[in-house]
Amino acid sequence: MKQIFIGLLAVFFAACSKEGVEPRISGFEPATLATSSTDVVLDANNRKSLALQLMWNEGQLTSTESIAQGTLKTSLQFSVTASFETIARTVEQISSSRSYTNEQLNNLVMGMGFVPLEKQSLYVRVVSRLANNLDPLYSNIVRIDITPYEATDDGDYLYMANSEFSSFPWRLCSRQENGVYDGFVQVDQWYNFYLANEASADASKIYGSYPLDGNQYVLYAGADRWNCWTSNGGYLYLTADVNQLEWKETVISSLTVTGDFNGWSATANPMTYDKENKVWTASITTTVAEQWGIKILINGSWSWFFGGSEAEGECSLYTSDAGGFTYDKVGTYTLKLDLSDPKAFKYSVE
Amino acid sequence: MITIKIYTRLLLVLAVLGLGSCKENENIPEVKADDSFAKGADISWITEMEAAGVNFYNNGGVSVDGIKLLHSMGMDAVRLRVWVDPVNGWCNKQDLLVKAYRTHNLGMRILIDFHYSDSWADPGQQNKPRTWEGLSLDALKQAVADHTIEVLSLLKSNGITPEWVQVGNETGNGMLWDEGKASENMANYALLNNAGYDAVKSVFSDAKVIVHVHNGHDNGLFRWLFDGLKSNGGKWDVIGMSLYPDKDNWRERNTQCLANIQDMNTRYGSDVMICEVGMSWDEEDAAEAFLTDLIAKCRTVSNEKVLGVFYWEPLAHAGWNGYTLGAFDDNGRATKALNAFFK
Numbered sequence: 034m035k036q037i038f039i040g041l042l043a044v045f046f047a048a049c050s051k052e053g054v055e056p057r058i059s060g061f062e063p064a065t066l067a068t069s070s071t072d073v074v075l076d077a078n079n080r081k082s083l084a085l086q087l088m089w090n091e092g093q094l095t096s097t098e099s100i101a102q103g104t105l106k107t108s109l110q111f112s113v114t115a116s117f118e119t120i121a122r123t124v125e126q127i128s129s130s131r132s133y134t135n136e137q138l139n140n141l142v143m144g145m146g147f148v149p150l151e152k153q154s155l156y157v158r159v160v161s162r163l164a165n166n167l168d169p170l171y172s173n174i175v176r177i178d179i180t181p182y183e184a185t186d187d188g189d190y191l192y193m194a195n196s197e198f199s200s201f202p203w204r205l206c207s208r209q210e211n212g213v214y215d216g217f218v219q220v221d222q223w224y225n226f227y228l229a230n231e232a233s234a235d236a237s238k239i240y241g242s243y244p245l246d247g248n249q250y251v252l253y254a255g256a257d258r259w260n261c262w263t264s265n266g267g268y269l270y271l272t273a274d275v276n277q278l279e280w281k282e283t284v285i286s287s288l289t290v291t292g293d294f295n296g297w298s299a300t301a302n303p304m305t306y307d308k309e310n311k312v313w314t315a316s317i318t319t320t321v322a323e324q325w326g327i328k329i330l331i332n333g334s335w336s337w338f339f340g341g342s343e344a345e346g347e348c349s350l351y352t353s354d355a356g357g358f359t360y361d362k363v364g365t366y367t368l369k370l371d372l373s374d375p376k377a378f379k380y381s382v383e
Numbered sequence: 384m385i386t387i388k389i390y391t392r393l394l395l396v397l398a399v400l401g402l403g404s405c406k407e408n409e410n411i412p413e414v415k416a417d418d419s420f421a422k423g424a425d426i427s428w429i430t431e432m433e434a435a436g437v438n439f440y441n442n443g444g445v446s447v448d449g450i451k452l453l454h455s456m457g458m459d460a461v462r463l464r465v466w467v468d469p470v471n472g473w474c475n476k477q478d479l480l481v482k483a484y485r486t487h488n489l490g491m492r493i494l495i496d497f498h499y500s501d502s503w504a505d506p507g508q509q510n511k512p513r514t515w516e517g518l519s520l521d522a523l524k525q526a527v528a529d530h531t532i533e534v535l536s537l538l539k540s541n542g543i544t545p546e547w548v549q550v551g552n553e554t555g556n557g558m559l560w561d562e563g564k565a566s567e568n569m570a571n572y573a574l575l576n577n578a579g580y581d582a583v584k585s586v587f588s589d590a591k592v593i594v595h596v597h598n599g600h601d602n603g604l605f606r607w608l609f610d611g612l613k614s615n616g617g618k619w620d621v622i623g624m625s626l627y628p629d630k631d632n633w634r635e636r637n638t639q640c641l642a643n644i645q646d647m648n649t650r651y652g653s654d655v656m657i658c659e660v661g662m663s664w665d666e667e668d669a670a671e672a673f674l675t676d677l678i679a680k681c682r683t684v685s686n687e688k689v690l691g692v693f694y695w696e697p698l699a700h701a702g703w704n705g706y707t708l709g710a711f712d713d714n715g716r717a718t719k720a721l722n723a724f725f726k
Binding site: 081086088091128129349353354355 | 436478482714
């Protein structure tokens with residue numbers, strides 16, 4: 034198999050080289066993995082602080098002919114057993130290091146079934162692939178003892194309040210905790226609302242709009258604020274930037290599922306909104322596990338979609354190139370997408 | 384027969400891929416083997432950016448490793464800052480090691496930038512690390528030496544050898560205020576600087592030690608500081624400069640900077656490194672012209688007395704930490720500014 038591949042590689046490079054030269058690739062070696070720590074007690078009080086760094090030398094591919102960037106693919110594999118009988122997570126890597134904050138590592142291990150406040154071992158290795166038809170190479174295995182914390186609902190939210198402050202139907206989240214909030218809401222046309230930092234009429238910060246005509250999208254927290262309103266209504270994507278003091282709305286006209294199963298069609302499998310349960314659903318039929326995962330396109334856009342996330346059962350919102358999220362069920366199933374908590378967009382397959 | 388069919392199909396596919404790879408490689412500039420002029424970038428934010436999900440893209444729109452991207456564009460050196468005990472951990476010695484290790488594994492050259500602070504040290508602030516507060520001058524000298532040796536030894540034990548080491552960052556008015564504030568006590572600053580200088584040499588005897596000062600166009604500032612250091616026995620191998628002009632004054636600033644470089648060469652016999660440059664990311668035409676002219680001027684200095692130019696955090700984009708002088712656009716693609724390094 035290896036020989037065939039090398040033969041084909043020769044053809045591959047022959048496309049660039051003069052006749053008679055036999056190009057060879059060298060330097061395809063197992064990576065060497067190192068960790069910043071082998072015993073990590075995760076700290077709930079410093080969620081954004083650096084907790085763990087993994088780095089590896091993946092080797093340098095050299096060839097008698099010039100070689101394209103990105104020929105070598107690497108990923109990190111995580112397991113709870115040294116034998117890697119079950120691989121709990123695989124994370125595709127672009128760079129040859131990975132850094133985790135306390136929160137990110139806590140999410141990772143809790144998703145693998147770790148128990149809060151109990152020390153358990155995490156095993157990590159690097160997988161290097163040169164091509165799908167060539168056996169991958171595995172690095173040394175690193176063991177890290179990790180004690181996670183009990184995760185709490187501690188996101189950085191802005192709550193959408195109705196004009197009477199009697200109901201808080203939706204919320205926006207600043208996932209980067211940088212003052213830029215976003216989220217998905219479903220409201221009637223001309224809905225009046227405020228954005229508050231607590232789900233309470235006594236919230237310490239309540240944003241409305243600036244009390245002057247023509248300032249609908251200007252956020253303002255003064256006592257003389259007007260309420261915000263949407264002239265659209267329906268299913269909306271809202272962003273609120275409390276640094277720039279502005280908010281925006283985008284009407285969501287469609288969510289569509291795309292993948293190998295439908296030939297990456299942007300229209301073939303639309304999702305339906307279930308107002309009562311606040312979830313989007315679609316029936317998906319596959320004949321094999323999705324090799325590249327699946328994506329959910331927003332308004333048919335290839336540059337605004339839900340794609341892969343590290344955490345089990347979650348997908349991430351992207352506005353640029355990214356891979357799909359895992360979908361390995363085969364047969365006909367219902368895909369459910371729950372966008373009600375913008376801290377983490379969740380999906381399930383039933 | 385079947386084998387031949389498959390082979391033919393694969394041949395077609397691979398021929399297409401092969402053409403693709405040829406096209407990509409046409410863009411990689413050739414680096415002259417005898418060119419020692421460092422074409423570098425400070426990329427200290429990269430691990431934090433990666434953890435926050437920030438991506439970098441090549442011209443083909445493919446998400447790639449930021450360091451490899453700069454390398455593939457012809458950059459051959461990386462500058463990395465190190466803080467003593469930063470609040471969130473980023474840019475501590477371990478994080479420095481991760482970035483240095485990646486850089487080293489790509490065969491690139493390394494400049495280590497000691498801030499001797501828990502956060503930014505620059506002309507506006509040279510705060511002591513929290514755990515160094517209240518130390519006597521002698522104890523501060525020891526702390527500088529210990530920290531320098533600890534960090535550099537960590538690199539050494541991982542097989543990494545920096546070519547240049549900065550003792551202090553933008554120390555135009557000294558470092559470790561108030562004890563080391565140059566305008567108040569140049570002798571103290573020289574002592575603290577020398578503690579760092581000797582510590583560097585004790586780990587890496589061949590590393591060139593840089594004293595780095597802001598406003599590379601301001602010859603008066605440089606003469607004042609280096610005259611002061613010299614008269615107090617201060618040691619350095621290389622004089623480092625920052626230069627951040629805008630689109631309207633870069634010509635004048637470059638001319639002033641070149642004159643300053645030449646003065647530093649003749650007055651102290653010192654080599655010069657342009658440790659930091661930058662211009663607003665959305666003035667890419669001006670930035671390219673500024674850098675092209677600056678690098679050309681640096682190369683006109685005889686006997687290779689200018690060692691290189693480093694762009695400060697070119698990878699920062701889309702409002703990362705509020706910094707707008709990067710060289711990547713809002714979509715994470717390199718602007719024209721970086722072309723200047725590869726001419």
